[in-house]
Amino acid sequence: MAKKRRPTEEVDTDLNLTPAMNLILILIPLLLTAMEQMKLAVINVATPQIGPASEVPPPDQAPDEKPLKLTIALTDRGMHLYARDQVIENKDDPLGPTIPKKDGEEIIDGKPVPGKVYDYDKLTQMLADIKDENPVEENIIINAESHIKYRYIIQVMDASREKKDGDKKRSLFPNVVLAAGVA
Amino acid sequence: MAEEKNQNYEILSESYEQEMLAKKKAAKKGVRGETPAKLTMNSLMDILTILLVFLLKSYSTDAVNVTPSSDLDIPKGKTMLTPEQTVVITVSKSAILVDNNMALGVKDGKVDGAQKRPPEDGYFIIPLNKMLVDAIEKQRRIAAVNPSAGKSLGIATIIMDADTPFRLLTEVMYTASQAEFSKFKFLVIADATEGQG
Numbered sequence: 001m002a003k004k005r006r007p008t009e010e011v012d013t014d015l016n017l018t019p020a021m022n023l024i025l026i027l028i029p030l031l032l033t034a035m036e037q038m039k040l041a042v043i044n045v046a047t048p049q050i051g052p053a054s055e056v057p058p059p060d061q062a063p064d065e066k067p068l069k070l071t072i073a074l075t076d077r078g079m080h081l082y083a084r085d086q087v088i089e090n091k092d093d094p095l096g097p098t099i100p101k102k103d104g105e106e107i108i109d110g111k112p113v114p115g116k117v118y119d120y121d122k123l124t125q126m127l128a129d130i131k132d133e134n135p136v137e138e139n140i141i142i143n144a145e146s147h148i149k150y151r152y153i154i155q156v157m158d159a160s161r162e163k164k165d166g167d168k169k170r171s172l173f174p175n176v177v178l179a180a181g182v183a
Numbered sequence: 184m185a186e187e188k189n190q191n192y193e194i195l196s197e198s199y200e201q202e203m204l205a206k207k208k209a210a211k212k213g214v215r216g217e218t219p220a221k222l223t224m225n226s227l228m229d230i231l232t233i234l235l236v237f238l239l240k241s242y243s244t245d246a247v248n249v250t251p252s253s254d255l256d257i258p259k260g261k262t263m264l265t266p267e268q269t270v271v272i273t274v275s276k277s278a279i280l281v282d283n284n285m286a287l288g289v290k291d292g293k294v295d296g297a298q299k300r301p302p303e304d305g306y307f308i309i310p311l312n313k314m315l316v317d318a319i320e321k322q323r324r325i326a327a328v329n330p331s332a333g334k335s336l337g338i339a340t341i342i343m344d345a346d347t348p349f350r351l352l353t354e355v356m357y358t359a360s361q362a363e364f365s366k367f368k369f370l371v372i373a374d375a376t377e378g379q380g
Contacts, residue, residue, distance in 0.1 A: 014221065017224055017228060020228070021224070021228070021231070024228075024231045024232070024235055025231070027235055027238075028231065028234060028235060028238065031235070031238035031239065031242055032238065034242060035238065035241060035242065038251070038372050038373075039372070039373040040247060040249065040257075040266055040370055040371070040372060040373065041260060041262045041263050041264055041265065041266070041370075041371055041372075041373035042262065042264050042265070042266050042267075042340060042368035042369060042370055042371070043260055043262050043264070043368065043369040043371060044264065044366065044367075044368055045366075045367045045368070045369055046365070046366060046367070047356055047357075047360050047365065047367070074349075143349075144349040145349065146348060146349055146350035146353075147348045147349070147350065148348065148349045149345065149346050149347065149348060149349070150258065150343050150344065150345055150346070150347040150348075150349065150352055151258040151345035151346070153349060153352070154258045154259075154260050154345075154369065154371055155258075157260070157369075158260055158261040158262070161261070161262070178352075178353070178356060178367075180306075180353050180357075
């Protein structure tokens, strides 16, 4: 006697993707909102070390030579540079700052306003010349008048760190020491 | 046996034909069939999976997270050194925070003179120092059990508003150095056009 078999039911082999879709659709907006919108970086800065002055000069330094102690002081009029405790004079204006401010656009409340700005290009050039004479020196001391804004300090640090020679970059004075303000 | 099999096939094919016929009829009448319509989601899933992997990869794993606001305009810098996990001192237009906990208020780029030592003219900000001492103590406790965390001991990341006067910066740094912080990292927004190592 012939047995009547039920026709085999078609098995649904598709994956049920709904839970996976739910998860992905929740994760994507979450990650999109948490995505970094700006790249952050840091500048290493040190404070002056308090302690007895080292009596032994560095090996590459002549014993009678004073340490370079390259210092930039920011004032309202411009940048004053000091090396070996001596002011680097501005030949055009011996009484004025080493690098006076130049005409440009100053940023006030986030908007550019015509005014006087620091001459960072000239600073980089001068520091490159000093670096030629003192190739091993890497430290620079930065200080400023008490009301000078933080943004200018950062820009001076950027200008003194390296110089672009075409495609090449030349390290100048990357080790920044921040000193107390100009009296 | 062979006949039996043939019979079965006939039955099967008959029932299949009947089923298809019924479907066609139903379709003609405009009645929906039993099988639900299915979307092809494979390509969509591919896109979403790629997007998910990309987003997970680019997910911000920075040690320092900053929420941009009008109160905190971080200056741009040309450095590309990456931030590290350290104690974070934030100086905005209105407050000084240590690891996102309020230390004291700031008004016109100055802190209240009574909060300083010596009062008015001093560099030492008392509430900030207290919080920084607590922060470094916490770091020390962590370093005692996890030596790899010890390398950030005594390092502070400073996030500062671009309009902050130099005086407040020196006050914050002096106060931090009194709490045994000797190295500082100034956080800037990396200027992609001028980046360097």
